[in-house]
Amino acid sequence: MSIKDAAQAVMKKAVQAAPDAWMPGSELDPLIRQKHGLIGTPVSRLDGPQKVSGAAQFAAEFPMDNMAYAALKYSTIAKGRIKELDTATAEAAPGVDLVMTYRNALRMKPAPPFMSSAKAAGGDDLPIMQDEEIHWNGQPIALVLAETQEQADYATSLIRVTYETEPAVTVFEDAKANAEVGIFQGQPLHVETGDAEASLKSAPHNIDVVYTTPRHSHNPIELHAVTVGWEGDNLRVHDASQGVAHTAWSLAQVFDLAEEQIHVTSPYVGGGFGSKTLWQHHILAAAASKLAGRPVRLMLSREGVYRIVGGRTRTEQRVAIGAQADGGFDALIQTGTVAMGRHNNMPEPFILPAMAAYNSGSFLLRVEAARMDMLSNTFMRAPGEAVGTFALECGVDELAENLGMDPIELRSRNEPEKDPTSGAPFSSRHIVEAYRTGAKRFGWAERRAKPGTHRDGEWLIGMGCATATYPYYRMPGGAARITLTKDGRATVEIAAHEMGMGTSTTHTMVTADRLGLGMECVTVKYGDSHFPGVVLAGGSQQTASIGASVSAAHRELVTELLKVAGKDSPLPGLDADEVIGLDGHLCQSDKPGRRESYVSLMARSGRDEITVEANAPPPLEATHWSMHSHGAMFCEVRVNAVTGETRVSRFLGSFDCGRILNPKTAASQFRGGIIMGLGLALMEETQFDERSGRVMNPSLADYHVPVHLDVPKIDIIWTDIPDPHAPMGAHGIGEIGITGVGAAVANAVYNATGKRVRDLPITLDKTM
Amino acid sequence: MNNFTYARAVDTADAVRQGAAVDAKYLGGGTNLVDLMRETLERPSALVDVTGLSSAITEQVDGSLLIGAAAKNTAAAEHIAVRTRYPVLARAILAGASGQIRNMATVGGNLLQRTRCPYFYDQDGSRCNKRSPGQGCDAIEGFNRIHAILGAPSACVATHPSDMCVALAALGAMVHIAGPDGQRTIDFADLHVLPGEHPELETTLRPGELITAVELPAVPFARQSAYRKVRDRASYAFALISVAAAIDIDNGVVRDMRLALGGVAHKPWRALKLEAALKGQPATPENFLAAAELELADAKPLTHNAFKIELARRTIVAVLAELTGEIA
Numbered sequence A: 001m002s003i004k005d006a007a008q009a010v011m012k013k014a015v016q017a018a019p020d021a022w023m024p025g026s027e028l029d030p031l032i033r034q035k036h037g038l039i040g041t042p043v044s045r046l047d048g049p050q051k052v053s054g055a056a057q058f059a060a061e062f063p064m065d066n067m068a069y070a071a072l073k074y075s076t077i078a079k080g081r082i083k084e085l086d087t088a089t090a091e092a093a094p095g096v097d098l099v100m101t102y103r104n105a106l107r108m109k110p111a112p113p114f115m116s117s118a119k120a121a122g123g124d125d126l127p128i129m130q131d132e133e134i135h136w137n138g139q140p141i142a143l144v145l146a147e148t149q150e151q152a153d154y155a156t157s158l159i160r161v162t163y164e165t166e167p168a169v170t171v172f173e174d175a176k177a178n179a180e181v182g183i184f185q186g187q188p189l190h191v192e193t194g195d196a197e198a199s200l201k202s203a204p205h206n207i208d209v210v211y212t213t214p215r216h217s218h219n220p221i222e223l224h225a226v227t228v229g230w231e232g233d234n235l236r237v238h239d240a241s242q243g244v245a246h247t248a249w250s251l252a253q254v255f256d257l258a259e260e261q262i263h264v265t266s267p268y269v270g271g272g273f274g275s276k277t278l279w280q281h282h283i284l285a286a287a288a289s290k291l292a293g294r295p296v297r298l299m300l301s302r303e304g305v306y307r308i309v310g311g312r313t314r315t316e317q318r319v320a321i322g323a324q325a326d327g328g329f330d331a332l333i334q335t336g337t338v339a340m341g342r343h344n345n346m347p348e349p350f351i352l353p354a355m356a357a358y359n360s361g362s363f364l365l366r367v368e369a370a371r372m373d374m375l376s377n378t379f380m381r382a383p384g385e386a387v388g389t390f391a392l393e394c395g396v397d398e399l400a401e402n403l404g405m406d407p408i409e410l411r412s413r414n415e416p417e418k419d420p421t422s423g424a425p426f427s428s429r430h431i432v433e434a435y436r437t438g439a440k441r442f443g444w445a446e447r448r449a450k451p452g453t454h455r456d457g458e459w460l461i462g463m464g465c466a467t468a469t470y471p472y473y474r475m476p477g478g479a480a481r482i483t484l485t486k487d488g489r490a491t492v493e494i495a496a497h498e499m500g501m502g503t504s505t506t507h508t509m510v511t512a513d514r515l516g517l518g519m520e521c522v523t524v525k526y527g528d529s530h531f532p533g534v535v536l537a538g539g540s541q542q543t544a545s546i547g548a549s550v551s552a553a554h555r556e557l558v559t560e561l562l563k564v565a566g567k568d569s570p571l572p573g574l575d576a577d578e579v580i581g582l583d584g585h586l587c588q589s590d591k592p593g594r595r596e597s598y599v600s601l602m603a604r605s606g607r608d609e610i611t612v613e614a615n616a617p618p619p620l621e622a623t624h625w626s627m628h629s630h631g632a633m634f635c636e637v638r639v640n641a642v643t644g645e646t647r648v649s650r651f652l653g654s655f656d657c658g659r660i661l662n663p664k665t666a667a668s669q670f671r672g673g674i675i676m677g678l679g680l681a682l683m684e685e686t687q688f689d690e691r692s693g694r695v696m697n698p699s700l701a702d703y704h705v706p707v708h709l710d711v712p713k714i715d716i717i718w719t720d721i722p723d724p725h726a727p728m729g730a731h732g733i734g735e736i737g738i739t740g741v742g743a744a745v746a747n748a749v750y751n752a753t754g755k756r757v758r759d760l761p762i763t764l765d766k767t768m
Numbered sequence B: 001m002n003n004f005t006y007a008r009a010v011d012t013a014d015a016v017r018q019g020a021a022v023d024a025k026y027l028g029g030g031t032n033l034v035d036l037m038r039e040t041l042e043r044p045s046a047l048v049d050v051t052g053l054s055s056a057i058t059e060q061v062d063g064s065l066l067i068g069a070a071a072k073n074t075a076a077a078e079h080i081a082v083r084t085r086y087p088v089l090a091r092a093i094l095a096g097a098s099g100q101i102r103n104m105a106t107v108g109g110n111l112l113q114r115t116r117c118p119y120f121y122d123q124d125g126s127r128c129n130k131r132s133p134g135q136g137c138d139a140i141e142g143f144n145r146i147h148a149i150l151g152a153p154s155a156c157v158a159t160h161p162s163d164m165c166v167a168l169a170a171l172g173a174m175v176h177i178a179g180p181d182g183q184r185t186i187d188f189a190d191l192h193v194l195p196g197e198h199p200e201l202e203t204t205l206r207p208g209e210l211i212t213a214v215e216l217p218a219v220p221f222a223r224q225s226a227y228r229k230v231r232d233r234a235s236y237a238f239a240l241i242s243v244a245a246a247i248d249i250d251n252g253v254v255r256d257m258r259l260a261l262g263g264v265a266h267k268p269w270r271a272l273k274l275e276a277a278l279k280g281q282p283a284t285p286e287n288f289l290a291a292a293e294l295e296l297a298d299a300k301p302l303t304h305n306a307f308k309i310e311l312a313r314r315t316i317v318a319v320l321a322e323l324t325g326e327i328a
């Protein structure tokens, strides 16, 4: 462990031991008590009309004067060096302005890789088009710039290249020999309490099995794209981004500029899921733009996304549980290996769910990463949890079968009172309640415990359930600016992101409630690296981060307003904690009759507008308390006894994710996550040819995701119990929907057929 | 750019005249050809748009049904004669692609769509004997879950991806052709070929030949026919295995029948051995299974598609059981 890691570990202990009162979240957000505002009402996306009418501009739609179009040529070997690279024909092709290769590219530094520092956003730390070295099959080796996209695409096909290949590790079984424990967020992915192996052996009941999950590629419907242009030494970037501040800072490191010289905006994003961070196309586009002296648009082809944007890596997970006859766990073991690129650090942390899900007498949880010569893997919706819950929750189902116990009952018998591995108290945990209401609504009581006994013609019918879980995160760096104008309107500015989740709508609602204004009086501006805050749309943390930032700025604003109010106002001598916003007024919280309108307060100030800015407090609450979202997933499948085809016929997600801010957009997030989970369960798989390290299905025709006919009616319910320690009482909900789905489907398939499929995806050859 | 000319053909003679140019290609709905041009797998010098030629679907005096090659897939599937007299064809068409694609795609183009083997598509990074004869085949030991099990493939294990063609194979359709040397009509079974050592050759069409129509012979018992497609998701996926069948039962005995398989070979696979074995035999599940096994006796699995043999066996039996159950 490094000194930095050790210091972090000490800090963590101190924060856990500190009194509650020192923590952010020790006092209830006043919005939690307020029951009559916009929060909790279904509000349609404010940007819906722009999107459906085509008025919303995405990254590849911003025009720039004299702009050229770029296309990339990718390597076809996994490791080695370029021997010959003939670009002459491409250069002579119609419309071609520039062919950039390692020979003529600017000297640039590698991108700072994700998690290497607070604002690092790079997929890896490799040099970008700086030399002849090839590090993965699909690496960009040339960029063509032309007057039209078609000319650029065509000219790439004229580039001739030969390679000197070197031995590459592209076979997972070979890579496993050199696997090492993964380090995630500064901590080794290794948890050990008691002697789990011994307890497993001595337990009267146990299961000990291996699950595998394949690689997944990112497929947001909007392709990764940038439109960039230099204005002197300043770089303008129209991006599709889930981290504008991160991208600006990281690009500044690459080009040796000050952060402010890079301006990244991203008003609309057509899906991110963890993929819309910084990849080579940003850097290559900016470098080509500099070289050609003109703005550049680089939109990856779908194939390009598969070749240069990392995805979820493959995992092999052993789950072993030892239990007493009453179901109590003596040992919980989840260990295994994941594939990882050589130049990134993302050891898919599949043990995260097991760290807080169940009580157990002993734990052994460990992730080892096996380095391979492949595209750097990265975050994909619920990294760790999506595949970790598949193995863990199938394991629990297998144990329940072994014990002859209902799987929900088994889970509730192992329900912990406090975090079983960190010892921290839970901030809010109502999973048993979620199971109870979910089971009732789904008709779980109708499930036949004996598998393979429910048949309708050729179709075998079964039900399964699984726990969904995702941590509450809030990352450091949150900050926001609020401007109140004399007509009583407020504008929030924060470098946050709207990728279709409904963030901008929801935070317009929340800010309106906080200020006591109607939504029409509040504007939330986001997606601009020049705005305050370092707010990643990742880890489902945006909601908390924006909430805490706006809440801090709001406090500043109220303090300022009370100052200008002076003695003549109805609110003399009150401080920010003693007032609330209501109906366009600031009011004394316990005597709402004493109030003054914003318009009148502004008039009193004699100013046209007041602008305040504040930082969110450091996110200590997430260490002091064990904070997680939960859900109970219920699935009914029909498996064809003749052909093995699996069709999901019903699905229910019962969630416990704090207070639900906007039921409409929340339900869409949950449903979307579940649909993606159905893909994970039944069809998604990146075909990585281990002979060449090449992805063989880089298209939506060959890489299967669910189509409409694969998606049944999905019922969504939630507890709506606020987390007292979270801003607004709310948790981010973007990722939890995909967790538990794989296991719920697999467990249902088992219940239908008596076949345990431990290897995703559950294709028909495994069930027939 | 790969420059090409584009012209609409006004009639068959005009099309054939234009189609005689070197590297000319007929253009139907373009749902396959244009994709392949984007991938630079096809580099025609001239596109002769044949969507304006006959798209008529007409019942002829001898009871056969003539479908103009320019008929859209959707129009063919919706035609009342197709739906009532050849339900197997309507269902096969509707099992393919998506509504939008079927609205664009023509019957002629559907016949000549090319394989979906990923190694064929990966021009930059993979070897393919179909694309570059003699180069080698990366599919044989690569991802070959969707590849062939029948037809003794050695140089190429690709499959023909069409659903419609499986029904046409079962129905014993005829293909009307016009070319520089005049018109001819061939059995559908003779249109596509097995790969042998020349997988780059996919049909027996001669250079410049145009498909003008598909003719379905009168097969009275095809009113009881079915198509079943087994695939990796509920829609919008190519067949792993598909079965097109029609059967005529007299007193529990198979008087006549037709059966073809999709997803198994370089061409739509008419199951002649199975048909011969069943004709005159009692229509029982045991006989269906025995005949399916006979048909599949020569099947050779690749590394990832052994399941297809069992899947084909089961699907054949299920389809025949369903059809005979319906009749009984």
Ligand SMILES: Cc1cc2nc3c(=O)[nH]c(=O)nc-3n(C[C@H](O)[C@H](O)[C@H](O)COP(=O)(O)OP(=O)(O)OC[C@H]3O[C@@H](n4cnc5c(N)ncnc54)[C@H](O)[C@@H]3O)c2cc1C
Residues within 6 Å of the ligand: A701, B025, B026, B027, B028, B029, B030, B031, B032, B033, B034, B035, B050, B069, B070, B073, B095, B096, B097, B098, B101, B104, B105, B106, B107, B108, B109, B110, B111, B112, B113, B161, B162, B163, B164, B209, B210, B211, B212, B236, B237, B238, B239
């Ligand atoms: C995403 C996707 C999914 C699909 N899924 C399925 C599926 O599940 N099942 C299925 O069966 N199909 C599927 N298809 C394929 C689809 O059926 C074919 O693309 C379509 O039938 C081709 O018809 P077209 O008229 O567009 O042909 P074109 O693309 O125009 O032409 C195809 C070929 O036929 C030649 N041609 C066209 N007309 C004639 C003629 N009259 N005479 C001689 N040559 C001619 C062309 O030169 C070209 O070589 C899918 C396609 C896509 C894009």
